Amino acid sequence: MTNDVKPLLQVRNLRKYFPVRGRLFRTVQAQVKAVDDVSFELMPGQTLGLVGESGCGKSTLGRALLRLHEPTSGEVLFNNEGDMTDVASMDKAELLKQRREMQMIFQDPFASLSPRRTVAQTLLEPLETHGIGTAAEREDKLKELMKTVGLRPQVLHRYPHEFSGGQRQRIGIARALTLNPKFIVADEPVSALDVSVQSQVLNLIKELQEEQGISFLFVSHDLAVIQHVSDVVAVMYLGSIVEMADAGELFANPKHPYTQALLSAIPVPDPKTKSKRIILGGDVPSPMNPPTGCPFHPRCSQATDACRSSEPVQTVVSPPDTTDSAPDAGPHTVSCHLYAP
């Protein structure tokens, strides 16, 4: 990406806190910091892979960008024809218009489609809401969408229960594509699917990236899936992004001890490569009561006193252009005391 291309999305210091209320008077007792001071940029046509374990805040982050969760603070700047407008501070009418540009693919294709509506009814709703096209144009659009996601247009009048999991997920993708968005949040879109179907859906998402130039925020707990679809990868732990880099660079050269452990923990489907595994002790701490200092220090084998007392700052470990794999790669940043300048 050259410097004169503006990012499609610029997220600045985004926070999403959930209040924990007491039983009596519903007073706020504590805050769960699900997303805590997250900033990143996404270029047009780029896919950001967001990876982390359950409860790290990756889904909350995806939803906060679309304001399916109201952000507590921070800015979500979206490039509308060159103007960076803040989605986080829009009123309802503006937001409705903005949603044409930003859509979501959900994890569970069994729960995300209404069982009482045919595929056609589900796909028509966004077009009707936004008053797009005549009846005939809408019908053409629906047929075209079905073709794009690899389903026969004849099945438009069927109900979700008549489809398999993979087919339902294709319908979920078609729904997200109805309004020709520029940006899609895909929240674990393949984790509910079987392996042989998973690869079909992943290939479909790759086609959409390449042919329609859609930018994705691809949320997944599966690093192998993330590597397959992402240009840039961000690793999340307890509400913060702890490491972010170009996909090639991150997988070849992981810096943060958590990223290293995460990579080594994946079971490899090849019995000959017995991986040298870093087994992490303990569990992810509760985001209600995060540890002091670096949130990862209780599980980190390299933790020092500094890690226990002060929060690490984001450090650039290798500037752009030093990786020969991708000349336009962004910087490799990591939040860890080991790499503090």
Place this chain on the structure above:
Amino acid sequence: MSPGVSQTLLSVRDLTVEFATEQGRVRAVDRVSFDVQAGEIVGLVGESGCGKTVTGLSVLGLVPRPPGDIVAGEILFEGKDLLQLDESGMRAVRGGDISMIFQEPMTALNPVFTIGAQMTEVLRLHKQLSRSQARAATIEMLDLVGIPAPAKRIDEYPHQLSGGMRQRVMIAMALSCGPKLLIADEPTTALDVTTQAQVLEQIVKLQSQFDMGVILVTHDLGVVAETCDRALVMYCGEIVESAPVGELFESPAHPYTAGLLSSIPRIREQRLDRLPVIDGVVPDLLHLPPGCRFADRCERANSACRKQRPDLNGESSLVRCFKPLSETKAGGAS
């Protein structure tokens, strides 16, 4: 594992399980035969609906009847047929000589009893231990599976533990009577990768310590590669391939196994532009094709494959295919 002295612990012969549904009878497990030796970890892999879980449940007599029905077969555990036992005989086996770990540790544990209460019950029932003996044995067991401060944790309720901890409690409970056979049904599927690594390491360690036979039911071929000695691949209720893990991953003989292996996204140095896929979908168990059940999705299939059902052929490694990928296996190659 020492194959020379190993003896057959479990021998499943032609197990066939059917379920009554509104649309008709469905054969979820179709003439499945396999052996498990003492000290061996056997992986049972396949996609959802292939019958792997029902096979595991059948061994313990846990298939709900009705709608389920074991219509044929034998399950020989140390020579005696478990299918001939009545409910009280079966109850003596369950949790004693054979025990099971379930997928979802939150639903498998009773939320209104402490961990200690649930675990000591097993010991008092099967081993006739006194209350204090059972408690001491439970604390020891919790310590063995790597639960910190077991003497304190024993009085906690399931909701006070994390997912990984709960699964360890399940493992501790399953192992507390020193079973000879452990059936682990997707024991790590509900867990995060870093926790999965901890739990798998624990299972393998305890398996060799107790010299148990283990049936590991999973959809994750990565887990199979890292933990199992032998794997059985299931498709539409049938075993389509059975081989030692090294061989299965090196040279899969059944086109389904090969397709499954190549379609998994895995971390590679050079990422692929597109993942290889297995076209089509798993056939509906109510309308199975007359020939090979994989034929419609198979690139190698010919008209014979569509007409006739292949048998499971071979000696140490078995494959159910007329045109297996590896020529050394099976006699059915044409």
